[in-house]
Amino acid sequence: xxxxxxxxxxxxxxxxxxxxxxxxxxxxxxxxxxxxxxxxxxxxxxxxxxxxxxxxxxxxxxxxxxxxxxxxxxxxxxxxxxxxxxxxxxxxxxxxxxxxxxxxxxxxxxxxxxxxxxxxxxxxxxxxxxxxxxxxxxxxxxxxxxxxxxxxxxxxxxxxxxxxxxxxxxxxxxxxxxxxxxxxxxxxxxxxxxxxxxxxxxxxxxxxxxxxxxxxxxxxxxxxxxxxxxxxxxxxxxxxxxxxxxxxxxxxxxxxxxxxxxxxxxxxxxxxxxxxxxxxxxxxxxxxxxxxxxxxxxxxxxxxxxxxxxxxxxxxxxxxxxxxxxxxxxxxxxxxxxxxxxxxxxxxxxxxxxxxxxxxxxxxxxxxxxxxxxxxxxxxxxxxxxxxxxxxxxxxxxxxxxxxxxxxxxxxxxxxxxxxxxxxxxxxxxxxxxxxxxxxxxxxxxxxxxxxxxxxxxxxxxxxxxxxxxxxxxxxxxxxxxxxxxxxxxxxxxxxxxx
Numbered sequence: 001x002x003x004x005x006x007x008x009x010x011x012x013x014x015x016x017x018x019x020x021x022x023x024x025x026x027x028x029x030x031x032x033x034x035x036x037x038x039x040x041x042x043x044x045x046x047x048x049x050x051x052x053x054x055x056x057x058x059x060x061x062x063x064x065x066x067x068x069x070x071x072x073x074x075x076x077x078x079x080x081x082x083x084x085x086x087x088x089x090x091x092x093x094x095x096x097x098x099x100x101x102x103x104x105x106x107x108x109x110x111x112x113x114x115x116x117x118x119x120x121x122x123x124x125x126x127x128x129x130x131x132x133x134x135x136x137x138x139x140x141x142x143x144x145x146x147x148x149x150x151x152x153x154x155x156x157x158x159x160x161x162x163x164x165x166x167x168x169x170x171x172x173x174x175x176x177x178x179x180x181x182x183x184x185x186x187x188x189x190x191x192x193x194x195x196x197x198x199x200x201x202x203x204x205x206x207x208x209x210x211x212x213x214x215x216x217x218x219x220x221x222x223x224x225x226x227x228x229x230x231x232x233x234x235x236x237x238x239x240x241x242x243x244x245x246x247x248x249x250x251x252x253x254x255x256x257x258x259x260x261x262x263x264x265x266x267x268x269x270x271x272x273x274x275x276x277x278x279x280x281x282x283x284x285x286x287x288x289x290x291x292x293x294x295x296x297x298x299x300x301x302x303x304x305x306x307x308x309x310x311x312x313x314x315x316x317x318x319x320x321x322x323x324x325x326x327x328x329x330x331x332x333x334x335x336x337x338x339x340x341x342x343x344x345x346x347x348x349x350x351x352x353x354x355x356x357x358x359x360x361x362x363x364x365x366x367x368x369x370x371x372x373x374x375x376x377x378x379x380x381x382x383x384x385x386x387x388x389x390x391x392x393x394x395x396x397x398x399x400x401x402x403x404x405x406x407x408x409x410x411x412x413x414x415x416x417x418x419x420x421x422x423x424x425x426x427x428x429x430x431x432x433x434x435x436x437x438x439x440x441x442x443x444x445x446x447x448x449x450x451x452x453x454x455x456x457x458x459x460x461x462x463x464x465x466x467x468x469x470x471x472x473x474x475x476x477x478x479x480x481x482x483x484x485x486x487x488x489x490x491x492x493x494x495x496x497x498x499x
Contacts, residue, residue: 003130005111007031009354010125010134012117012300015042017331017343018140019100024351026109033134034110035117035127041100042142044340045093047162052185054092055165056372058085059192070411080194082170089165119305122324136326136354139307139314140343141300143293143332148177148234156239159288161186171195173284175247177234179205181371183290184217188373191226198227198282200234200247203254206371210383213433216414217373237287245287249280295333318361319353320346328354337367366449370438375414378441381429381448387420391428395421397454399474401434406465410435417474419444425454425478432470440467454478 009025011018014036022034039046067075098104102112115128124133145160147153159167161182172195176187179201191197199205199221205228206214221228233252239245295313302308308315308323313333320328328350331343349360368380387394401407401415415434421427430444447457457475462468482488 001129002126004133005033005130006133007033007111008135009033010132010137011035011140012125012138013042013140013142013331013333014038014040014100014112015140015142015331015343016044016340017142017347018042018138019105020344020347021138021140021330021350022105022110023108024347025355026105028351028355030355032110033113033125033130033132034105035113035115035125037114037116037127040102040105040112041097043144043162045096045100047165049340050093050096051089051165052161052182052189053372054089055085055189055193056185058088059189060374062194063192068411080170082193085170085193086165116299118299118301119307120301122305123326134326136328137305138350138354139300139322139327139329139333140331140347141296141333142343143295143313143338145289146292146294147289148291150177150234150237152237152239153234153289156237156245158237158245159286161290164288167286171284171286173198174286174288175200175245175282175284176288176290177247178290178292179228179230180208180290180292181206181369181373183288184221184371184373186288186290187226188221188224191224192374196284198229198284200229200232200249202231202233202252204230206377209371209377209379210418210431212384213377213416213418213431216416216433217371217375217377220373220375220414240283244283244285246281246283247287249282293332293338295335297333319359320350320362321353337364337369339367339369342367366445368441368445370441372438375412375434376437377431377433378437379429379431380441380445381427382420383429383431384418384420387428391422393423394428395423395478397421397474397477399470399477401467401470403473404465404467404470406467406469407435409465417470419454419474421454421478427452427454427457430471434467434470436467440471443468443471 008030009032011022011034014034022032026032044050062080065075065078067073105112113128113130117125117127120126125137145162170193171190174190174195174197176183176199179199183199184205187197187199205218231252231254232249234247235250236248297309305327306324307327313335314322314329316322316329316334320330320334322329330346330350332338352358353360366380370376370378384396397419399417402413407413412435418431420429427447432441454475457471460472462472
């Protein structure tokens with residue numbers, strides 16, 4: 001027997017966005033049903049942000065064991081107990097999981113159905129033994145790893161971010177297909193734990209970020225001993241009977257405008273490769289596919305609800321409504337940014353619109369994102385290229401970490417603050433590469449969201465010595481040409497005559 005139920009709100013997906021909507025709406029008095037086919041907490045808690053940062057922390061801990069000659073400290077790293085590392089990662093997940101658990105949400109008054117859901121009408125969703133008719137519906141099904149159609153890839157046990165944390169032993173040689181944020185983070189984490197790592201990227205690593213600052217990360221990876229192959233495509237994958245993986249490479253032709261300085265000769269192409277007909281093979285113990293993500297819409301039966309899909313997910317308007325005005329889509333499935341914090345932002349807008357019928361429109365001017373590599377890279381607002389395309393004339397302000405006293409004291413001067421402004425000082429964007437960039441960027445998020453001008457940043461009083469002072473110094477550089485000009489010198493000399 002199928003139970004029938006009428007509620008105010010039906011949420012499909014128990015990841016960051018869906019849980020935020022369900023918890024908020026229920027606590028505000030709405031009747032809520034939540035469908036989740038997999039693990040509560042979604043990708044972020046179980047396969048993404050949380051375990052990857054836990055693994056990165058473990059890798060950094062081992063790297064610190066090697067000491068640092070800059071401080072006069074040397075030591076030998078101990079052998080990694082990989083099972084203990086896995087237990088650490090699992091422990092972090094378990095510590096956070098109760099906040100996302102079925103028990104907590106049922107305690108908040110949410111009806112949780114642990115089953116896949118599908119539309120059976122414009123306002124009706126069915127899953128498990130329950131059919132729900134709701135006043136409003138929210139699709140928050142997230143995304144899954146995208147697996148490219150490489151010949152032979154599906155014939156063996158490749159890894160994705162959903163399975164890599166379950167490997168039985170530390171990979172001897174990890175081949176990473178894809179040099180985006182996920183690929184770079186996991187590549188560096190496993191390298192720090194003791195794996196040999198090769199990154200294969202069709203174009204440039206971290207191609208969506210500022211190339212000037214990405215180059216600092218590239219140099220760090222090469223300095224650490226990772227093999228980074230750019231402009232290279234995976235042509236075929238094979239899994240030998242004795243174990244491991246064999247990957248055939250070819251020149252991708254995806255690089256344009258030249259290869260970044262610092263990429264090993266011959267210009268990002270592995271030795272022995274000179275064109276499409278000159279492949280090279282590399283053999284590793286494990287293959288990690290980190291080639292991007294795709295929205296999860298399979299099985300939703302969107303047609304039954306009159307919802308228009310897109311190539312990348314579900315089409316939404318500025319208020320996150322789909323072509324069915326009673327249905328919203330949020331988070332990765334709606335795009336354009338596939339970040340946990342954006343799913344939470346979307347959730348707040350949907351609660352405002354669906355429960356209170358107040359106007360709500362997305363504002364993406366101050367969207368931040370961070371790659372938790374070493375050094376970290378954080379951005380908010382427009383990049384230099386985007387700003388030039390949109391505004392034409394701009395001004396670029398820079399301040400290196402090498403001129404920051406805290407960075408010098410900690411002997412970690414790799415990095416830079418880069419700020420994009422209009423000629424009149426309106427802040428358009430900021431990018432930071434360096435230690436704790438994800439923390440240091442936050443003041444720029446506020447500045448752009450509140451439409452502050454560069455003078456507000458230049459005039460703020462900050463504690464000394466902190467990395468955040470680099471933000472103030474970058475902002476202050478806007479005034480340097482005027483403050484130390486010959487005109488100012490003449491004014492000072494003139495006023496000095498009067499005592």
